[in-house]
Amino acid sequence: MNALHLNMVTQRAVEEGEAMEAGKTTQKYFDVCTVIEMNADDIKAMEIPPNAIVKVTSECGEVIVKAIIARQTCPRGLCHMRQSVWANQVVPPRTQSTGEPQYSGFPVTVEPALDARIVPAVELVQKACNKWNGKLLWPM
Amino acid sequence: MSEVIKNVACPYCGACCDDLVVTVENGKILEVQNACVIGTEIYHHASREGRVGSPRMRQPDGTYKDITYDEAIDYTARMLIKAKKPLIYGFGSTNCEGQAAAGRVAEEAGAVLDNCASICHGSSFLAIFDTGYPSCTLGEVKNRADVVIYWGSNAAHAHPRHMSRYGVFPRGFFTNKGHRGRKVITVDPRYTDTARCSDIFLQVKQGHDYDLFDAFRMVMRGYVDDVPEIVAGIPKEKILEVCDIIKMGRYVHIFFGMGLCHSDGRNHNVDIAINLVRDINEITKCTIMAMRGHYNIAGPGVVWSWQFGFPYCIDLSKGSHAHMNPGETSSVDLANRGEVDAFINIGTDAGAHFPIRSFEKLGSRVPMVTIDPSVNMAATVSDVHIPVAIVGVETGGICYRMDNVPIQYRAVVPPYNGILTDEELFNRILNRMLELKTEGIECDGKWEYAKPLPSLIPVKIEPEA
Numbered sequence: 001m002n003a004l005h006l007n008m009v010t011q012r013a014v015e016e017g018e019a020m021e022a023g024k025t026t027q028k029y030f031d032v033c034t035v036i037e038m039n040a041d042d043i044k045a046m047e048i049p050p051n052a053i054v055k056v057t058s059e060c061g062e063v064i065v066k067a068i069i070a071r072q073t074c075p076r077g078l079c080h081m082r083q084s085v086w087a088n089q090v091v092p093p094r095t096q097s098t099g100e101p102q103y104s105g106f107p108v109t110v111e112p113a114l115d116a117r118i119v120p121a122v123e124l125v126q127k128a129c130n131k132w133n134g135k136l137l138w139p140m
Numbered sequence: 141m142s143e144v145i146k147n148v149a150c151p152y153c154g155a156c157c158d159d160l161v162v163t164v165e166n167g168k169i170l171e172v173q174n175a176c177v178i179g180t181e182i183y184h185h186a187s188r189e190g191r192v193g194s195p196r197m198r199q200p201d202g203t204y205k206d207i208t209y210d211e212a213i214d215y216t217a218r219m220l221i222k223a224k225k226p227l228i229y230g231f232g233s234t235n236c237e238g239q240a241a242a243g244r245v246a247e248e249a250g251a252v253l254d255n256c257a258s259i260c261h262g263s264s265f266l267a268i269f270d271t272g273y274p275s276c277t278l279g280e281v282k283n284r285a286d287v288v289i290y291w292g293s294n295a296a297h298a299h300p301r302h303m304s305r306y307g308v309f310p311r312g313f314f315t316n317k318g319h320r321g322r323k324v325i326t327v328d329p330r331y332t333d334t335a336r337c338s339d340i341f342l343q344v345k346q347g348h349d350y351d352l353f354d355a356f357r358m359v360m361r362g363y364v365d366d367v368p369e370i371v372a373g374i375p376k377e378k379i380l381e382v383c384d385i386i387k388m389g390r391y392v393h394i395f396f397g398m399g400l401c402h403s404d405g406r407n408h409n410v411d412i413a414i415n416l417v418r419d420i421n422e423i424t425k426c427t428i429m430a431m432r433g434h435y436n437i438a439g440p441g442v443v444w445s446w447q448f449g450f451p452y453c454i455d456l457s458k459g460s461h462a463h464m465n466p467g468e469t470s471s472v473d474l475a476n477r478g479e480v481d482a483f484i485n486i487g488t489d490a491g492a493h494f495p496i497r498s499f500e501k502l503g504s505r506v507p508m509v510t511i512d513p514s515v516n517m518a519a520t521v522s523d524v525h526i527p528v529a530i531v532g533v534e535t536g537g538i539c540y541r542m543d544n545v546p547i548q549y550r551a552v553v554p555p556y557n558g559i560l561t562d563e564e565l566f567n568r569i570l571n572r573m574l575e576l577k578t579e580g581i582e583c584d585g586k587w588e589y590a591k592p593l594p595s596l597i598p599v600k601i602e603p604e605a
């Protein structure tokens with residue numbers, strides 16, 4: 001199994017919009033947003049099956065998600081995460097002095113992490129903010 | 141007895157579809173017609189069990205306790221007075237009445253007032269200040285445009301009915317053949333669902349939109365021979381083919397989205413897009429429009445420009461005048477540098493949509509109030525969460541569509557559990573602030589929650605290549 005260096009874009013998806021309106025603490029939001037969309041050949045090059053769990057690392061953080069074949073085709077070398085709590089674990093906060101973070105076009109490393117756990121949104125955010133008390137108050 | 145309410149406007153995306161038909165019975169929403177899947181979900185969410193019906197305060201063990209509106213308003217008013225530089229951010233999902241009321245609160249508090257455009261079309265504003273905005277209304281696109289370009293915008297996903305109402309399929313006054321009479325061109329690094337609905341797809345190399353715009357400008361200005369064989373991954377003959385279509389169009393319209401604003405170059409990508417429009421106008425009619433995300437994210441630009449002279453990133457902390465300088469007074473940069481000492485998250489979710497490395501500086505260090513109808517990520521780390529009525533479902537008001545056309549929103553059911561609207565809430569916060577100030581409470585930067593916490597993950601910023 002191999003690691004890959006890819007260019008990441010994080011943007012909207014209709015699945016994400018619908019799930020977000022249902023609620024960010026729902027299972028639906030978790031299911032549609034904890035994915036990285038990749039070109040089928042890139043997944044093959046990593047020597048993992050589609051839907052395997054991977055670790056995505058950028059210059060400022062990492063996140064565990066599922067690698068799926070892109071619903072809207074990505075060319076090789078490009079990957080996409082639906083804008084969400086998980087995508088924003090790796091989005092660099094640099095803004096080129098405009099106020100807008102680098103949501104699209106930043107380098108990431110994707111590597112297989114088959115036994116890793118995909119962490120729920122609330123846990124990720126509360127941990128980052130030092131407010132995690134060890135249990136999910138909003139059951140999914 | 142069920143009631144059918146017509147011409148309801150949808151409170152999700154900037155397309156602001158105002159043709160929804162909602163069936164209600166006894167204050168419950170039974171059915172929604174004409175909305176896309178996201179719009180429908182909003183209305184059903186409003187009627188679902190488990191909504192937050194009263195303000196709540198975070199306890200030391202991380203659980204939440206219900207408090208009264210008076211207590212929540214008192215907490216927020218005190219926090220705003222005590223803080224030296226509070227940040228009030230959000231507003232994509234509220235009406236103009238709420239935005240204006242928040243503007244008055246921000247002025248009284250000496251706060252930084254910012255909206256989601258700051259992380260969305262903020263750089264478009266910068267380009268528009270520099271270059272101008274030869275735009276139009278969506279009605280003109282529908283009735284006139286025979287060449288429509290979606291550049292860095294995935295309308296099929298972000299504005300699901302945009303293509304059927306305005307951009308691709310509708311039959312208009314001069315466009316009575318609908319999509320058969322229109323050429324649709326999509327420029328995107330991914331073969332998106334919008335690209336699938338287009339006649340021509342240009343798969344631009346991610347982050348190289350500027351180069352491609354430049355090539356288009358060269359062709360429009362007659363420097364065809366100097367265009368390289370491949371620009372941003374697109375062969376020259378493809379560029380010439382698209383330029384011919386544009387030149388032959390009677391009315392060309394460009395919709396641009398986050399692909400330009402979120403990539404390297406930011407405002408410069410939009411800048412050159414507007415300049416291309418200027419060049420095309422030498423040949424045929426051409427207009428351009430930003431694909432604004434939220435249904436009322438154009439609202440604060442209009443309301444606050446009228447109140448303060450600036451559309452976003454408004455620093456009112458000087459007390460004497462408003463000051464705007466994105467990069468300095470923009471929410472993410474303020475958070476990155478740890479420059480604010482209190483935070484109100486209203487009508488958005490900074491917890492989910494800021495990069496976590498920015499948000500953690502707010503969430504772990506400063507007192508925080510979230511004003512939102514539902515439990516979002518910011519609410520899960522806020523000291524106080526105040527629920528408000530959902531605009532377009534439980535309260536009406538004015539909202540500006542992506543083309544800056546005001547749309548009258550309407551309520552279809554009464555507010556859940558009698559919760560307040562944003563406007564009522566901000567008016568009461570303002571009144572409480574004035575009361576507290578006469579009682580002698582003043583700005584001293586001291587607040588029991590404003591203790592910095594240890595063990596923050598430092599932001600690592602690599603020099604840009």
Ligand code: SF4
Nearest residue numbers: 150153157176179301
């Ligand atoms: S396209 Fe946008 S405004 Fe129209 S129904 Fe869908 S979410 Fe609502």
